[in-house]
Amino acid sequence: MHHAFTLSGEMLHALPSGALYWPAQRLLCVSDLHLGKSERLARRGGALLPPYETRETLHRLEAEVDRTTPAHVLCLGDSFDDLAAARGLEEEARLRLARLMAGRDWTWIEGNHDAGPVEIGGTHRAQLTLGPLTFRHIADPQEKAEISGHYHPKLRLKGAARPCFLLDQDRLILPAFGLYTGGLHADDPALRPLIQAPALAILTGPRAIPVPIR
Template identity: 85%
Template sequence: MHHAFTLSGETLHALPSGALYWPARRLLCVSDLHLGKSERLARRGGALLPPYETRETLHRLEAEVDRTAPATVICLGDSFDDLAAVRGLEDEARLRLARLMAGRDWTWIEGNHDAGPVEIGGTHRAQMTLGPLTFRHIADAAQTGEISGHYHPKARLKGTTRPCFLLDGDRLILPAFGTYTGGLPTDAAALKGLLRQGALAILTGPRALPMPL
């Protein structure tokens, strides 16, 4: 139920969950997990949300890891809602992360919410280039062959709003994978300035559904 497409000569799969899979490299990529968001909001005196989003986000990530059996995992930044949220992780969540990371090349890309959760292992980079593709948190309009996150794009179809990938000939922007994450409409000025004419939104849901913007 994925949507296959080509970027910089490489075949990639947009998965219905909002994760990205690169079959040739056995690479799974997710963006904007925002683990610990409810804890961070409570700590800073914000809205009190049910504290289950970390558990749910890790459950969904585990499902994709089990399904794709990746050798490499890249998390495209804002993996935690802030660095203090790393320290606030429950032991169960730490163990689940450790099991997911075991035996895999796991890279945390720095985001604007977190500078890289150094204390939980993995590799930590500002950005990462593999072959013709560069993985970073925030898109750079001057670059090509780019995979990024940050904007949490969402598209509307038949009265329903869904997180979506955004794809043109130069770049792919991933949806937020985290459970408690808002979104930016695809017609927002920040996104219009990044995407070329003819860009696609690939909606998440029961299946990955491409739709012209």
């Protein structure tokens, strides 16, 4: 149910969940988990949301780890809604995350919401280059062969906005993997300098659906 494509000569799989899998590297990549968002909103006097998003996001991540059995998991930034949310992670969630990390490489890329949750373990980097591909949180319009997150892209189809990957010849932008996340529509002006025609939006959902976009 995934969509397979090539970027800089490497075969990649856009998964229906919004995760990315790189078979040759046994690498699972997710972006913008935003763990602890409901706690952060409540702490700062924002909207009161049911505090279940961390549990559900970790459940979804666990399902992808079980399905793909990666040797390396790469989180592309904004893994926590802020550093206080990382420090305040409930013990159950902390233990669940530790079980996911056990026995495999785990890399946290710095995001604009978090500088990398150093108390949780794993490797912490501003960006990471593997083979021809560079992984970072925010896309750089001057770079190529790049995979990033940050923008939480979505595409409206049949009246409903669905999270999506954005893909052109030079880069891939991942959707947010976290439960409580907004996003930018694929035609938002902020994305126009980054995604050039010919381009695809790969919709998430029951299956990954590629849709040509202008």
